[in-house]
Amino acid sequence: MKKVFYAGFGSLLVTSALNVNAAQQQQKNTKKPNIVFFLVDDFGYSGLSKTGSDFHETPNIDALFENGVYFNNGYSACTVCSPSRAAILTGRYPARLNLTDWIAGQKRPYAKLSVPNWNMKMEHERITLPEALKENGYSTAFIGKWHLMPIEQPELVDQHYPTDHGFDINIGGREWGQPKGRGKYFYPWDMPNVKGGKKGDYLTDRLTDYAVDYIDKHKSDANPFMLYFSYYTVHTPIQAKPEYVRKYKAKLAANPKKYQHRRPEYAAMVQSLDESVGRVVQELKDAGVYDNTIIVFTADNGPYWHEYAGGLRGLKGTSFEGGTREPFVIAGPGIKKGVVESTPAIGMDFYPTLLDLAGIKLKKSEHIDGVSLKPLLLANNDHKPTAIKKRSLYWHYPHYHRTLPYGAVRNGDWRLVEYFEDGKVMLFNLKNDPFETLDYSKAYPEKTVEMLKELQEWRKSVKAQLPTENPNFDKKRQFKKYYGIRKKK
Numbered sequence: 001m002k003k004v005f006y007a008g009f010g011s012l013l014v015t016s017a018l019n020v021n022a023a024q025q026q027q028k029n030t031k032k033p034n035i036v037f038f039l040v041d042d043f044g045y046s047g048l049s050k051t052g053s054d055f056h057e058t059p060n061i062d063a064l065f066e067n068g069v070y071f072n073n074g075y076s077a078c079t080v081c082s083p084s085r086a087a088i089l090t091g092r093y094p095a096r097l098n099l100t101d102w103i104a105g106q107k108r109p110y111a112k113l114s115v116p117n118w119n120m121k122m123e124h125e126r127i128t129l130p131e132a133l134k135e136n137g138y139s140t141a142f143i144g145k146w147h148l149m150p151i152e153q154p155e156l157v158d159q160h161y162p163t164d165h166g167f168d169i170n171i172g173g174r175e176w177g178q179p180k181g182r183g184k185y186f187y188p189w190d191m192p193n194v195k196g197g198k199k200g201d202y203l204t205d206r207l208t209d210y211a212v213d214y215i216d217k218h219k220s221d222a223n224p225f226m227l228y229f230s231y232y233t234v235h236t237p238i239q240a241k242p243e244y245v246r247k248y249k250a251k252l253a254a255n256p257k258k259y260q261h262r263r264p265e266y267a268a269m270v271q272s273l274d275e276s277v278g279r280v281v282q283e284l285k286d287a288g289v290y291d292n293t294i295i296v297f298t299a300d301n302g303p304y305w306h307e308y309a310g311g312l313r314g315l316k317g318t319s320f321e322g323g324t325r326e327p328f329v330i331a332g333p334g335i336k337k338g339v340v341e342s343t344p345a346i347g348m349d350f351y352p353t354l355l356d357l358a359g360i361k362l363k364k365s366e367h368i369d370g371v372s373l374k375p376l377l378l379a380n381n382d383h384k385p386t387a388i389k390k391r392s393l394y395w396h397y398p399h400y401h402r403t404l405p406y407g408a409v410r411n412g413d414w415r416l417v418e419y420f421e422d423g424k425v426m427l428f429n430l431k432n433d434p435f436e437t438l439d440y441s442k443a444y445p446e447k448t449v450e451m452l453k454e455l456q457e458w459r460k461s462v463k464a465q466l467p468t469e470n471p472n473f474d475k476k477r478q479f480k481k482y483y484g485i486r487k488k489k
C-alpha cells in the first residue's frame with residue numbers, strides 16, 4: 001500500500017512536472033513577442049556604416065539591418081525632438097497633437113510671424129503605445145531621454161513623466177533635451193533613478209547596464225515586455241570616451257582626405273551607441289528571448305553637429321530631407337531578413353505596426369495617422385500593401401529654427417515644401433534628384449498646385465495651427481534668437 005502510494009505520488013509528480021513543462025511550452029509558443037525599441041537622438045540618415053557613413057564603425061547596428069527590414073525612405077514626424085517622440089508614442093501627427101516644436105522651442109519675438117500657441121505635453125486622454133501594450137499584459141520600461149514635459153507650466157510637470165504615460169519604470173527621463181547632470185555624458189549623472197557609477201563612467205554605458213538588467217529580470221516572466229531605450233546620445237554636448245576619440249583621430253590622420261564624416265568625437269559617441277545596441281542584443285540572446293523579440297531602430301530627427309546627412313540637403317531643424325530622413329529598421333520573429341523596403345514610412349507607423357505584429361487588435365481611434373507596416377514586413381503574406389504605397393506623408397512645422405516656418409508633403413517620388421512667411425513653394429523629385437538641388441515648381445505647375453492643395457486640405461483635416469502676422473515684427477531684430485525657457489516673473 002505504502003509502495004503503491006509512493007508510486008502513485010511519484011507519477012503524480014511526474015505528471016505534474018510534465019504539465020508544467022507543457023504549460024511552459026504552451027506559454028512559450030503563445031507568448032506575445034517582447035519589444036526592444038532603440039530611439040537615437042539627432043542621429044539622421046547616414047550615421048551608420050550601413051546607411052552610408054564612411055568613417056563610423058557600427059557592426060552591431062548594421063547586424064539589425066541584416067536581420068530585418070530596412071525602410072530606406074523612413075522618416076521622423078518632425079525635424080526636431082519632442083514632436084517626433086510624441087508621434088511615435090501616440091501614432092498621431094504632431095500637427096494633430098498641436099505639439100509642433102521641441103520643448104520649449106525657440107523664441108523669435110520680432111520675426112515676421114508669431115508661432116501658434118502650441119501644446120508642450122501629450123494629453124492624458126491619449127492612449128499611448130506603452131499604455132496599449134500594458135492593456136495587453138506587457139511590462140514597460142523607459143530608459144533615457146524623454147523631453148515631453150510642459151516646463152512652461154511648472155504645476156503640471158510632475159504629471160508628465162514617462163511613468164505618467166504608460167511606462168512602469170523610468171530611468172533617466174525628464175524634461176531635458178540633452179544630459180543636464182553635472183558630468184553631462186560622464187559621471188556624476190544627476191538623473192532620476194540612475195544610480196551608481198564612478199568618475200570616468202559614460203552615460204550611454206550606464207543606461208545600457210539598466211537595459212541589460214531589465215531584460216535579465218524579465219526574461220522568465222509569463223508576460224512579455226517592451227523596453228523603450230531612448231538614447232540621450234548622439235545629441236550635443238559632443239562628449240565621448242577619450243580612448244575612442246584617440247582611435248578616430250588616428251583613423252582620420254591616416255587618411256585625412258578619405259572621409260565625408262570626419263568628426264572623431266562624434267564617431268566615438270557613435271561607437272558607444274553601437275556597443276550599447278550590441279550589448280542589449282547579446283543579452284536578449286543570452287536570456288533566451290531573442291527569437292521572440294521585435295527590435296526597432298530609428299531616430300528622432302536629422303544630425304545636428306557633424307553637419308553631414310549622407311548628401312541629403314539640410315540637417316536637424318531644416319525643411320529638407322536631411323531634417324527628417326532616418327534609419328528605420330524593424331526586425332523580429334517572422335519578419336523578412338536583410339530586405340530593403342523603399343515604401344515611405346514614418347514615426348506614427350510604429351504604434352499600429354507593433355500592435356499588429358504582437359497580434360493585438362489595433363486601436364484605430366488612437367494611432368489614426370499611422371498604418372501597420374506588417375504587410376511589408378512578413379515573409380509569408382498575402383496582403384497587398386497597395387494603400388500603404390499610395391499614401392502621402394505630411395510635415396507641419398509652424399516654427400522658426402534653421403528654417404522659416406514650413407509645411408511639406410511627400411507623395412511617391414515628389415516632395416513639396418511650402419513656407420508660411422511668403423507662400424514660397426519648392427517641388428522636388430526624389431527619384432531624379434535625391435539631394436533636392438532642383439526646384440521643379442516652375443517646370444511642373446500642375447503638380448505643384450495639386451500637391452499644395454493636398455497639403456492645405458490635410459492641414460484643415462488635422463486642425464493644424466498656423467503662424468499669424470506678428471504685430472511686433474521688426475526687420476532689424478527679427479533674427480535675434482531666444483533659446484530655452486522663458487523667464488517666469
Ligand SMILES: [Ca+2]
Nearest residue numbers: 041042081300
Ligand atoms: Ca533630437
